[in-house]
Amino acid sequence: MDVKGLVQLGTCKWQIPMEGPMRVPAILYADRQLLSEMDDKVQEQLKNVASLPGIVKAAFAMPDAHWGYGFPIGGVAAFDPDEGGVISVGGVGYDISCGVRTLLTGLNKQEVLQRLDPLIEELFRVVPSGVGSEGKIRLSPDKLDEVLVGGARWAVDIGYGERKDLEYVEEHGTMPGADPSCVSDTAKRRQYRQVGTLGSGNHYLEIQYVERIFEPAIAAAFGLEEDAVIVAIHCGSRALGHQIGTDYLQVLAKAAKKYNIPIRERELVCAPINSPEGRRYFKAMACGINCALANRQVIDHLVRQVFHDQFPKATMGLLYDVSHNTCKIENHGVEGVIKGLYVHRKGATRAFGPGRKELPERFKTVGQPLFIGGTMGTCSFILSGQDEGERLAWGSACHGAGRAMSRRAALKRWKGKSIVSDLAHRGIIVKTASFRGAAEEAPEAYKDVVRVVEATHDAGLAKKVALVRPMACIKG
Amino acid sequence: MEKGIAAKGFGTFDHVADIGIRGWGKTIEEAFENAAVALFSIIVEDLDQVIPREHIEIHCESMDLEGLFVAWLNELLAQASIRNMVFSRFKCHIRDMELEGLASGERFDPLRHQRGEEVKGATFTQLAVRRQDGLWLAQCVVDV
Numbered sequence: 001m002d003v004k005g006l007v008q009l010g011t012c013k014w015q016i017p018m019e020g021p022m023r024v025p026a027i028l029y030a031d032r033q034l035l036s037e038m039d040d041k042v043q044e045q046l047k048n049v050a051s052l053p054g055i056v057k058a059a060f061a062m063p064d065a066h067w068g069y070g071f072p073i074g075g076v077a078a079f080d081p082d083e084g085g086v087i088s089v090g091g092v093g094y095d096i097s098c099g100v101r102t103l104l105t106g107l108n109k110q111e112v113l114q115r116l117d118p119l120i121e122e123l124f125r126v127v128p129s130g131v132g133s134e135g136k137i138r139l140s141p142d143k144l145d146e147v148l149v150g151g152a153r154w155a156v157d158i159g160y161g162e163r164k165d166l167e168y169v170e171e172h173g174t175m176p177g178a179d180p181s182c183v184s185d186t187a188k189r190r191q192y193r194q195v196g197t198l199g200s201g202n203h204y205l206e207i208q209y210v211e212r213i214f215e216p217a218i219a220a221a222f223g224l225e226e227d228a229v230i231v232a233i234h235c236g237s238r239a240l241g242h243q244i245g246t247d248y249l250q251v252l253a254k255a256a257k258k259y260n261i262p263i264r265e266r267e268l269v270c271a272p273i274n275s276p277e278g279r280r281y282f283k284a285m286a287c288g289i290n291c292a293l294a295n296r297q298v299i300d301h302l303v304r305q306v307f308h309d310q311f312p313k314a315t316m317g318l319l320y321d322v323s324h325n326t327c328k329i330e331n332h333g334v335e336g337v338i339k340g341l342y343v344h345r346k347g348a349t350r351a352f353g354p355g356r357k358e359l360p361e362r363f364k365t366v367g368q369p370l371f372i373g374g375t376m377g378t379c380s381f382i383l384s385g386q387d388e389g390e391r392l393a394w395g396s397a398c399h400g401a402g403r404a405m406s407r408r409a410a411l412k413r414w415k416g417k418s419i420v421s422d423l424a425h426r427g428i429i430v431k432t433a434s435f436r437g438a439a440e441e442a443p444e445a446y447k448d449v450v451r452v453v454e455a456t457h458d459a460g461l462a463k464k465v466a467l468v469r470p471m472a473c474i475k476g
Numbered sequence: 477m478e479k480g481i482a483a484k485g486f487g488t489f490d491h492v493a494d495i496g497i498r499g500w501g502k503t504i505e506e507a508f509e510n511a512a513v514a515l516f517s518i519i520v521e522d523l524d525q526v527i528p529r530e531h532i533e534i535h536c537e538s539m540d541l542e543g544l545f546v547a548w549l550n551e552l553l554a555q556a557s558i559r560n561m562v563f564s565r566f567k568c569h570i571r572d573m574e575l576e577g578l579a580s581g582e583r584f585d586p587l588r589h590q591r592g593e594e595v596k597g598a599t600f601t602q603l604a605v606r607r608q609d610g611l612w613l614a615q616c617v618v619d620v
Contacts, residue, residue: 094599246597407493
């Protein structure tokens with residue numbers, strides 16, 4: 001992206017001034033280098049978002065932003081229902097509520113290393129991953145509706161996990177407002193055998209250890225110390241979420257025409273929040289969020305069982321469960337007045353500071369934990385939300401490293417088998433159902449997660465708490 | 477035009493985070509069918525190993541050809557995931573923005589089929605259905 005047309009407002013804050021149909025400015029959080037490496041399309045898509053009816057304050061891009069579908073990936077925007085605000089399929093994305101759940105094992109690196117091989121073999125056997133994999137849970141149509149309404153709470157009710165887990169999931173495990181009658185039969189049928197499966201693409205299950213602590217007090221509140229082993233589960237709402245997105249692109253395309261909202265990109269279709277079409281999409285999307293929360297809860301339970309078998313002393317508490325692709329109703333201050341806004345986060349993590357009432361008691365002095373996934377060969381980060389972040393971007397931060405190289409280019413450059421053996425030489429065990437997938441997800445195909453996290457920290461969106469390194473990874 | 481792709485009938489193209497698929501053909505239908513081969517070649521590495529023993533009817537409609545192309549690919553993905561099948565042969569017929577088609581394949585078998593990447597859906601990004609160099613081209617980015 002050419003930085004010439006941008007106005008620099010801080011070391012990691014840039015503004016695209018208002019022009020043409022834009023109703024508000026657009027703000028990019030990134031350092032100069034990240035910005036210059038970003039696609040031009042990010043700027044174009046962000047301007048399109050800034051032109052939507054009822055948008056409040058600005059359209060925001062996180063430091064890991066790249067070209068997306070309608071919204072840029074890493075795009076955040078809030079809409080006011082009382083000002084004709086809209087809800088957009090592109091603002092949520094296809095993999096509704098894709099996110100990361102992080103477990104604290106209560107074990108240290110040395111302990112886990114002693115049994116790492118059997119541990120990862122067993123996890124790979126027990127957690128279904130990759131193309132054509134099916135979960136153990138087979139659902140009838142009415143049972144699936146219970147998943148879509150109950151989310152993680154549904155999973156806990158049938159024995160997957162513990163009630164106290166729910167406190168450490170966004171929305172306490174259940175997204176309100178879900179109505180399965182707004183979800184198509186096709187979407188539901190695609191999900192009957194997929195609850196509790198990891199999927200493929202960039203989804204993974206990783207065993208990691210804490211290498212470095214930046215904020216000891218916050219780390220302690222999160223239950224993290226050096227050499228502590230954690231588990232990260234990255235997956236989403238599987239085929240159901242995608243089908244909801246596909247179905248509602250058509251519904252909202254018609255709605256946009258009906259309500260005279262100009263469409264600048266086919267995936268940026270939207271409807272007023274206060275319209276029958278907008279309300280239906282919200283109710284369906286809420287089902288997608290619950291599906292993802294249930295999915296991660298089930299996988300979490302499978303992971304805990306395997307750990308307990310291998311390590312009877314493992315504690316396996318839940319640190320937190322964050323979602324990346326959502327639209328949520330949140331109270332935020334707008335010019336001194338608290339308003340209920342529809343906050344879209346497409347490839348961005350909610351990052352609430354200590355003051356927010358949504359957080360569990362344990363995090364009320366330190367802020368919400370965020371998990372920023374790197375690659376299977378580098379490192380990941382744990383951050384905490386800051387009160388300042390609410391003013392900067394509605395309490396949002398980056399979600400990962402972001403790709404630097406296309407999947408096709410990665411496939412040409414690397415062989416999956418050699419990626420896996422190179423990582424093994426470096427002490428990182430990778431299990432995968434697809435060597436093609438391993439090549440596409442090669443560590444060097446991604447941007448440097450360290451720079452993305454530094455920019456997030458420097459911008460004030462969230463605070464760096466700990467750096468974690470991979471020990472073993474199941475790539476979906 | 478890349479001669480190799482025209483001879484092959486289908487292929488992929490670059491996209492920053494996902495992957496583009498395309499099919500060429502003497503008719504629109506042939507381009508749609510070839511693009512479907514490109515799609516399922518991402519999901520299963522060796523599509524030749526997928527025996528076309530079961531036939532699933534596909535029906536979809538849209539306002540325009542480009543919308544119809546995305547709907548066709550999404551319907552194929554939906555039918556495949558509902559039945560846990562993979563498809564390797566495709567036939568379709570288009571009339572008045574309505575498509576009637578047949579997808580042939582079999583139940584996914586991890587012992588015989590080499591897993592590629594799961595494709596979540598077809599998108600409207602870099603979407604095109606047009607005539608180019610005397611052939612029909614149908615293409616879009618798919619979300620993996």
